[in-house]
Amino acid sequence: MMDKPLFTIQYLRAVAAIAVVVGHIAEIYRLDWRLGGAGVDLFFVISGFIMWLVTRQSEATPTKFVKKRLLRIVPLYWLVTLFLALSASFLPNLFPLDHPVLQHVLLSLLFVPHLSPDGRLFPLVSQGWTLNYEMFFYFLFALTLAAPRRSQFYFVNLLLLGGVVLGYLVTPSSPAGVAYTSPLLIEFLAGIYICRAWLANRVFGQKCAWIAVALGLASIAAKDFLDIQLPRVINSGLPATLIVFGAVSLERGNHVVEIRWLKYLGDSSYSIYLTHYLAWLFISIVIAKLGNNIYSLQFFPVVVCACIAAGVATYSLVERPMVRFFSRILFKRGLRAPNDGGDGHVASSVGSGGAVTDANAAAANGNAAMDAVEASSHAPHNIAPDRHPFTRKWLS
Numbered sequence: 001m002m003d004k005p006l007f008t009i010q011y012l013r014a015v016a017a018i019a020v021v022v023g024h025i026a027e028i029y030r031l032d033w034r035l036g037g038a039g040v041d042l043f044f045v046i047s048g049f050i051m052w053l054v055t056r057q058s059e060a061t062p063t064k065f066v067k068k069r070l071l072r073i074v075p076l077y078w079l080v081t082l083f084l085a086l087s088a089s090f091l092p093n094l095f096p097l098d099h100p101v102l103q104h105v106l107l108s109l110l111f112v113p114h115l116s117p118d119g120r121l122f123p124l125v126s127q128g129w130t131l132n133y134e135m136f137f138y139f140l141f142a143l144t145l146a147a148p149r150r151s152q153f154y155f156v157n158l159l160l161l162g163g164v165v166l167g168y169l170v171t172p173s174s175p176a177g178v179a180y181t182s183p184l185l186i187e188f189l190a191g192i193y194i195c196r197a198w199l200a201n202r203v204f205g206q207k208c209a210w211i212a213v214a215l216g217l218a219s220i221a222a223k224d225f226l227d228i229q230l231p232r233v234i235n236s237g238l239p240a241t242l243i244v245f246g247a248v249s250l251e252r253g254n255h256v257v258e259i260r261w262l263k264y265l266g267d268s269s270y271s272i273y274l275t276h277y278l279a280w281l282f283i284s285i286v287i288a289k290l291g292n293n294i295y296s297l298q299f300f301p302v303v304v305c306a307c308i309a310a311g312v313a314t315y316s317l318v319e320r321p322m323v324r325f326f327s328r329i330l331f332k333r334g335l336r337a338p339n340d341g342g343d344g345h346v347a348s349s350v351g352s353g354g355a356v357t358d359a360n361a362a363a364a365n366g367n368a369a370m371d372a373v374e375a376s377s378h379a380p381h382n383i384a385p386d387r388h389p390f391t392r393k394w395l396s
Contacts, residue, residue, distance in 0.1 A: 006053075006248065006251060007251060007256050007257075007258055007259070007263060008247040008248055008250060008251045008256055009046055009049070009050065009244075009247075009248070009266070010262070010263045010266030010267065011247070011259070011262050011263065011266055012042060012046060012243065012244065012247055012266070013043070013046060013265075013266040013269040014262050014263075014265035014266040014268075014269055015039075015042075016038075016039035016040075016042040016043055016046075016269065017039065017265070017266075017268075017269035017272040017273050017308075017311070018265070018272070018308060019035055019036045019038070019039045020036045020037075020039040020040070020273065020276075021036070021272060021276045021304055021307050021308055021311075022036055022304055023035060023036020023037060023039075024036060024276065024277070024280075025280065025300065025303050025304050025307065026300070028280070028295075029295060029297060029300045031297075031300070034224040034225075035220055035221060035224055037236065038220045038223075038236040038239065038240060040130050040236075041184075041187055041232070041233075041236040041237045041239075041240040042240040042243065042244065043130065044130075044133070044134075044184060044187035044188055044191070044237070044240070045187050045188070045190050045191040045194070045237070045240045045241055045244045046191060046244060047134060047137065047188055047191060048137075048187065048188035048189060048190060048191020048192045048194075048195070049191035049192070049194050049195045049198075049244060049248070050191070050195075051137075051138075051141050051188075051191075051192070052191070052192045052195040052196065053195050053198075053199070055141075055145060056195075056199060059149075060145055061145060062142040062143070062145045062146050065138075065141070065142050065145055066138065066142050067330050067331070069135075069138045069142075070330075071323060071326055071327055071330055072270075072323070073131060073134065073135065075319070075322040075323060075326055076270065076271060076274055076314075076318065076319045076322065077125070077128060077131060077274060078109055079318070079322070080125055080274050080275060080278070081105065081108055081109055081123070081124055081125050081128070082105075082109075083278075084100070084124055084125055084278070085100035085105045085124060086100075088100045088124075094281070094285075100124060101117050104116055104117055104123075104124060105124055107123070108123030108124040108125065108128060111123075111128075111131055111132050111135040111136075112132070112176060113129070113132045113175040113176045113178070113179040113180075114175050114176070115175055121175050121178075125274065125277075126277070127273060127274065127277070128274075129179075132179055133179060133182070133184060133185070136179065136180055136185075137160075137185065137188045140156065140159045140160065140163075141156060143155075143159065144156040144159065153192070153196065156189070156192060157189065160185045160186065160188060160189045161186070161189070163180060163181045163185060164181060164182070164183050164185055164186060166181050167180075167181025167182065167183075168181075183231060183232070183233040183237075184232065184233060184237070186233050186237065187233060187237045187240065187241070190237065190240075190241040190244075191241075191244065194241065194244055194245045194248065197245070198248050198249075198252060201252065203245070203248065203249035203252045203253070204245065204246060204249035205249075205253070206249075206250065206253055206255055208246075208249070209245075209246040209247070209249035209250045209253070209255075210246065210250070211246070212242045212243070212245055212246030212249070213242070213243050213246035213247060213250075215239075215242055216238075216239040216240065216241070216242035216243035216246065217239070217243065219235075219238070219239035219242070220236060220239045220240075223235045223236065223239075264312070265308075265312065267315060268311055268312045268314075268315035268316075268319075269311075270315070270319065271311045271312070271314040271315035271318070271319045272307070272308055272311025272312065272314075272315075273311070274311075274314075275307075275310055275311050275314050276307040276308070276310070276311055279306065279307040279310035279311065280303060280307055283302075283303055283306050283307070283310075284303070287299055287303075
């Protein structure tokens, strides 16, 4: 069992969140950085690892598990979603492409995959599409906890792989059907397999672990820069699996030391993930108000650092206090703000990228549709449409 924090998991969450931020901001500045999309796959693998680990350490019940997952994901996501909905309603010039109609907002809050009013496959807060996957995974995982402990591993395999196979057989056309049968669910399962191996001490030695991490990183880079066209679960999911397995193997061999600032960035990754678009919006307004060209390349590192700093501040001042407050309500005691990274992220979830697709065509393409999701529309009125901060071209 784990007798100390898994530093590598927190470090990977930090790296993934930062990669997502850099990728999104780089796209706005027309820089050729397309590696950030793989951060989502890394989050999904981490999520599977952590969910298996924390439920092996105690007799977890479905109810307790769901409460903890809701506590980790819901408060900040609902806050950001409602803030965006109100802002887009009262300040439409700042959010010209957002349409916070009631149904769209409610389905977003409930983590239900759906078509937005303008026909796109994501919620009001665009990066929340990954949380739709996370919440579905949590639902399936909670079901497995109702099974006898010795059969839970086989049950979770049946549910996740069965859904993917079903998707190939029936080719669902609804947004929910596409998401709930997506091959991306295999990435959660990969994390579970890694955790089982880690708990059994069947891990890489130090040299092989470093090779696995390097090979994973090189594969992600090769996929983007060589334009290798393979299913995302292979292009990004397999490298993410290698990176996570290599990293936790190093820690099992006591080859990892605590880096407090990097660990804190990992703790903050969910806030960084959820808020960096809004942070970019306000930062760009400030830059423009000062009479500067917001697209000047000199502001690129400033904007990236500011978005990350805004996420860290949100974690310290908003997310962590909210979690502590609601934990007293859910558990009738002062539960410490969870740092298990269960959402894999951003928590969850953990930034992403993606090509904007026609929703009807995407639905017709079944599971392949989700290889081209995640875009959004939170740009101020003075931002050129072709540099829209939520237009993605590098998710698949």
